[in-house]
Amino acid sequence: MENQTLLTIEDLSVQFVSAGIRTTALSGLSLTAKEGEILAVVGASGAGKSLLAHAVLGLLPKNAQVTGRMTYKGQVLNEKTLPRLRGKEITLIPQSVTYLDPLMPVGRQVYYPMNKQEGRAKTAALFEEYGLSPEVMKKYPFELSGGMTRRVLFSAAVLSGAKLLLADEPTPGLSRETARHVLRHLRAFAKEGRAVLLITHDLDLAVECADRVAVLYAGTLLETAPACDFAADGAALRHPYSQSLWNALPQNGFHPVTGNMPSPGERVESCPFAPRCPKKTALCREKPVPLRPLRGGTVRCIHAT
Amino acid sequence: MAGKTARFLLGKLLRMLSLLLAACLLSFFLLSLSPIDPVEAYVGASVTVSEQQREEIAAHWGLDQPPAERFGLWLSSIAKGDLGTSLLYRRPVLDVIGERFLASLWLMGIAWIFSGLIGLGLGILAGRREGSLWDKGIRGFCLLLSSTPTFWVGMVLLLIFAVWLGWFPVGLSVPIGVLEQDVTLFDRLSHVILPALTLSLAGMAPIALHTREKLIAINRSDYMLYARARGEGEWTALRRHGLRNLALPAVTLQFASFAELFGGSVLAEQVFSYPGLGRAATEAGLNGDLPLLLGIVLFSTLFVFIGNSIADLLTFFIDPRIRRAKRGGI
Ligand code: SF4
Numbered sequence: 214m215e216n217q218t219l220l221t222i223e224d225l226s227v228q229f230v231s232a233g234i235r236t237t238a239l240s241g242l243s244l245t246a247k248e249g250e251i252l253a254v255v256g257a258s259g260a261g262k263s264l265l266a267h268a269v270l271g272l273l274p275k276n277a278q279v280t281g282r283m284t285y286k287g288q289v290l291n292e293k294t295l296p297r298l299r300g301k302e303i304t305l306i307p308q309s310v311t312y313l314d315p316l317m318p319v320g321r322q323v324y325y326p327m328n329k330q331e332g333r334a335k336t337a338a339l340f341e342e343y344g345l346s347p348e349v350m351k352k353y354p355f356e357l358s359g360g361m362t363r364r365v366l367f368s369a370a371v372l373s374g375a376k377l378l379l380a381d382e383p384t385p386g387l388s389r390e391t392a393r394h395v396l397r398h399l400r401a402f403a404k405e406g407r408a409v410l411l412i413t414h415d416l417d418l419a420v421e422c423a424d425r426v427a428v429l430y431a432g433t434l435l436e437t438a439p440a441c442d443f444a445a446d447g448a449a450l451r452h453p454y455s456q457s458l459w460n461a462l463p464q465n466g467f468h469p470v471t472g473n474m475p476s477p478g479e480r481v482e483s484c485p486f487a488p489r490c491p492k493k494t495a496l497c498r499e500k501p502v503p504l505r506p507l508r509g510g511t512v513r514c515i516h517a518t
Numbered sequence: 519m520a521g522k523t524a525r526f527l528l529g530k531l532l533r534m535l536s537l538l539l540a541a542c543l544l545s546f547f548l549l550s551l552s553p554i555d556p557v558e559a560y561v562g563a564s565v566t567v568s569e570q571q572r573e574e575i576a577a578h579w580g581l582d583q584p585p586a587e588r589f590g591l592w593l594s595s596i597a598k599g600d601l602g603t604s605l606l607y608r609r610p611v612l613d614v615i616g617e618r619f620l621a622s623l624w625l626m627g628i629a630w631i632f633s634g635l636i637g638l639g640l641g642i643l644a645g646r647r648e649g650s651l652w653d654k655g656i657r658g659f660c661l662l663l664s665s666t667p668t669f670w671v672g673m674v675l676l677l678i679f680a681v682w683l684g685w686f687p688v689g690l691s692v693p694i695g696v697l698e699q700d701v702t703l704f705d706r707l708s709h710v711i712l713p714a715l716t717l718s719l720a721g722m723a724p725i726a727l728h729t730r731e732k733l734i735a736i737n738r739s740d741y742m743l744y745a746r747a748r749g750e751g752e753w754t755a756l757r758r759h760g761l762r763n764l765a766l767p768a769v770t771l772q773f774a775s776f777a778e779l780f781g782g783s784v785l786a787e788q789v790f791s792y793p794g795l796g797r798a799a800t801e802a803g804l805n806g807d808l809p810l811l812l813g814i815v816l817f818s819t820l821f822v823f824i825g826n827s828i829a830d831l832l833t834f835f836i837d838p839r840i841r842r843a844k845r846g847g848i
Contacts, residue, residue, distance in 0.1 A: 270747050300749025312744035314759040316766070316838065325758070326748060353838040373748065 256429030320350025641729020776825025
C-alpha cells in the first residue's frame, strides 16, 4: 500500500509586521511529508527552519501574517482545525530544556495530557525503554542532562500518539554518538508509520538519517532531493547551493560557500542565491524563480537540469 | 533535605538575633542624640515636680549612668521580655504594642490581601495582551499610583468617600461613645475600609506591574509554546504553567513588602486618625515616649524580618531550583 501523505504545504509565506514594517521570513515554501518517512529540513540559522514548524502548528507570534495552504491528511490547517490536531495528530519535539516548565517535575510534564494513573504507568514504561531511571520522573528540568532532556521530550511525543512529529534541532549539544542514538529513535518513529520532519542545520546527519532532504535558504526552499542524491561530489543534486553546501562538509573537501545569506530585510524578488551563485547568468536576475519538479525532487533554479 | 532545612532555619534564627541587636544599637544611639529630654517629656509642664524629684526619676530610669551602661541595662531588660513602661500611656510597652498592633493588623491584613489579589488580577489582565487598551490603561494607572504619596491618596479618598459622599466615617477605628462590647463587626469594617483601601492602593502597583512583566515573559517563553504545541488551550496553559511561575515571584514580593506595608500604615493611620501601631509610633516620636518608640522600632523590625523570612521560606520550599540546587548531583 502506498504510504499516505500526511502534511502538504503549498506556497507558504510568513511575513512579520512590526511598527509598520513588513519583513518576509518565509516565502513560497512547498513540501510534503509522508507516513513512514523522515524529511530533513536543512538550512543555516536564520533560514527559517523553526518558523516552519511553528507555522505548521499555527503558533507564530501575533504579528505574523501567513499565506499559502497547509493540509494534514487533506484537512486544511487553520485556527479551527489546529486546536484539535495539536498534541494529538501533530506535535513538536522541541530543541532544548527551556521548553519544559521549570517548576514541574518532568514525569508529570510528559503525562499531563492524559489521565494520571494511565499516563504515569505509560510514562514509566517509556522512560524504561529509553533507559531513563524511574527517579527521572521526579526530577525538575534543570536537573536533566542534554541527552536525558532529549529522551524525556521523545517520550512525550510517543505518548501523545501523534502521527506527524516536528523535531526541531534534536541534536545540537550532543556528542556524535548520542546524536546518532537520537536519530535512530526518529527512524524508529518513522518505521511505526509516523512522518518525521527533522529540522536541522547539520546536513551531514540529515543525509545519514533522512529519506529526503529539503534545503532552506533565506526563507525559501531551494531544493528537495532524495537523501541518496547527496553523494560523491554532489553532481546528482539539482541546486548550486545544495551542491556547495554538500561540498563544504569536511569529508567532501571543505570548500566553503563564500558570501552571506541575505537577511530577512534584504530579500529580493529574483533568485535569492544569485549573489553567491557560481552559475548565475543575466537571466537569473530578471524575475522570480519558481519552484519546479525535477528528477524526483524539486528545485528553484532556472538552470538546473 | 532535612539537614538542609534545619541549616536554613538555624541560619534564619541567627540572622534574626543579630538583626535585632543591630536595630537595638542603632535606635538607642539615634535616640540618645535626640534633643528630647525624657524626664522633661514625662513630667511635662507640671511645676509641682521639683529638681530633686526630677533627678530621682532620672536615677530611677538609670539616666544618670553612662550611655554604654544604660544600653546594657536596657538590653538586659529586653532580653527578659521587659520593654519598659510607656510614658504616654503609663502602661507596659508590650501591652500598648499588642493592643495597637491588633488594630493595625486588621488594616494591614485587609490592605495586604486586597493589594495582592487586585494587583495580581490587574497584572494578568494587562500582561495577557501586551500593548492592548487594557494593558495601557492599567499600566498608566499603576504608574500614577506609585508616583502618588500615600497620605495624599488617603486625603483624596477621605474627601470623596467620607466627607462628600458620607459613605464611611471620617476617622478612628470604632464609633465614638460606643462601649467596646457594643461595637459591631460592621462598625469595624466601615472604619477600616478607607484606610485599608489607601494602603492597598499604595501596595498594588508594584505587584500589578511585576505580574504584568512576568506574564509577558511567560507568554513568550519556550515552555508556553511547547504547551500550546501539545494541544493546550491558552487558558489551560496559563493555569497549568503560567500561574505557578507567576505566583512564585508575586507571593514572594508580597511577603517582602511588609516594610512598605508598615511604612504606609504609619501615614494612612495618621490621615485617618486610626489608632493603630503606626499612629502610636508617630505619637511616641512626637511626645518623646522613648520606651514605646524603641519598642515599636524593635517590633516593626521583627515584623519586617518575619515577612522577608516567609518570602525566603516560600521560595525555598516552592522553587525546586533553589531547594535542590546546592545538593549537588544532577
Ligand atoms: S537561478 Fe541562477 S543564480 Fe539562482 S541558483 Fe540558479 S543559476 Fe544560480
